[in-house]
Amino acid sequence: MSEATEHTRDVAKRWFSALTGGDFATALSLLADDVEWVNYRPVPGYNDDMKWIGTLHSRDEVAQSVQVFAGQCDVISEELLDLVVEGEKAAGIIHEISRVKETGIDFEIVFTHWLTVRDGRIVRWESHTDPSQIIRAIRGDAPKARAAS
Secondary structure (H helix, E strand, O other): OOHHHHHHHHHHHHHHHHHHOOOHHHHHHOEEEEEEEEEOOOOOOOOOOOOOOEEEOOHHHHHHHHHHHHHHEEEEEEEEEEEEEEOOEEEEEEEEEEEEOOOOOEEEEEEEEEEEEEOOEEEEEEEEOOOHHHHHHHHOOOOOOOOOO
8 A cells, every 4th residue: 555545544534533423623624724625516496405515615614614514404423334545535435314403304315525635634525425315304395303212
């Protein structure tokens, strides 16, 4: 394994550990100050309700975006399903269940985080998933969450 791959794997493991553990301060500390953050691609008339999405260009903008998400949704669980690393690139597959605060409806997604790591920091992050379950939950077009037993 190359040295670059080892460094990237270390940063990626710390990123996903912080993310799945709800430690956003640690996760944000792994981002470069001028990170390029691509969180979905806005499609007018389709995913406008996802107020936290778009392309951002700094750690501060990402922190604000995370706050917008946290204001709209509660993460119930996140689990890293797979991690692949080669050189400065890493791909992690995450299973997430979250609840939209306003509607009380859960959504469940599997999404990919694509990371580029340089000098011990994530310089580029991009996510990919089918957002239809998120949109349904935000709009109230899905069954409400089941009460815990």
